[in-house]
Amino acid sequence: MSRAWLIGAGPGDVELMTLKATRALGEADVVLVDDLVNPDVLQFARKDAQIVYVGKRGGQPSTSQAGIVEAMLTHLRAGRSVARLKGGDPFVFGRGGEEQQALAAVGVHVEIINGITAGIAAPAAIGIPVTHRDHAQGVVFVTGHGAGNGEPDWRALVATRMTLVIYMGMRRLNEIEAALLRAGMPAETPCAAIESATRPEQRHVRSTLNTLAAHVAAAGLGSPAIVVIGDVATLGESPIPHGDTV
Ligand code: SAH
Numbered sequence: 001m002s003r004a005w006l007i008g009a010g011p012g013d014v015e016l017m018t019l020k021a022t023r024a025l026g027e028a029d030v031v032l033v034d035d036l037v038n039p040d041v042l043q044f045a046r047k048d049a050q051i052v053y054v055g056k057r058g059g060q061p062s063t064s065q066a067g068i069v070e071a072m073l074t075h076l077r078a079g080r081s082v083a084r085l086k087g088g089d090p091f092v093f094g095r096g097g098e099e100q101q102a103l104a105a106v107g108v109h110v111e112i113i114n115g116i117t118a119g120i121a122a123p124a125a126i127g128i129p130v131t132h133r134d135h136a137q138g139v140v141f142v143t144g145h146g147a148g149n150g151e152p153d154w155r156a157l158v159a160t161r162m163t164l165v166i167y168m169g170m171r172r173l174n175e176i177e178a179a180l181l182r183a184g185m186p187a188e189t190p191c192a193a194i195e196s197a198t199r200p201e202q203r204h205v206r207s208t209l210n211t212l213a214a215h216v217a218a219a220g221l222g223s224p225a226i227v228v229i230g231d232v233a234t235l236g237e238s239p240i241p242h243g244d245t246v
Contacts, residue, residue, distance in 0.1 A: 008115015127236020
């Protein structure tokens, strides 16, 4: 019986993949790989596995969600086991939920294998814990993308006084910064942006909220990056906010 897995590859560092993920990957006949997955993790795939890149590669448009589900079904119906490999955790801004639903609708059960999400791994990579008893009672993961469901209620998020971890926020960082200031977040709130976390090319910027977008632009930081906002961002390496890139 062929099997289907939705696997989180973690944030980049191959050693941050789970044992369960590497084992499942080693069983799959076909591996469908998303953008942001470090290709080095494919060392755990079978030598004869068929590897299919479905992300935006070389300027090509990415395969549509429907197209990916169709491809999975084609392989499964032909008796091939399929591993769907996603960056970070498949159920955190990874559309894993949508794929699970689409497969369930045609009676296919997909096994979920968690990965370490970038929203935790990227801050940790520079020593920032997303919660800390002295600094934040919780953490909110939020998309900065602004598409689809519209803008988050920034005022409500600021009122929680929890750490904000923003995924996909780099393109709209100016707007997000302005929205948070308008929502009453103090200008001097500590922030950090971490690009390509846990990979050799990792870089980061620390700043206060009112100069975050300017410092990120000056340093030339881009996607993929996580932005962490809140008192916890004073912790870790080079803990004084100064806007330098490291
Ligand atoms: N499922 C993934 C998130 C996918 S959304 C997860 O759980 O991590 C894509 C966003 O994730 C990027 O825009 C960026 O904000 C973040 N991201 C993924 N990998 C990253 C990395 N290595 N460093 C920094 N941010 C990363």
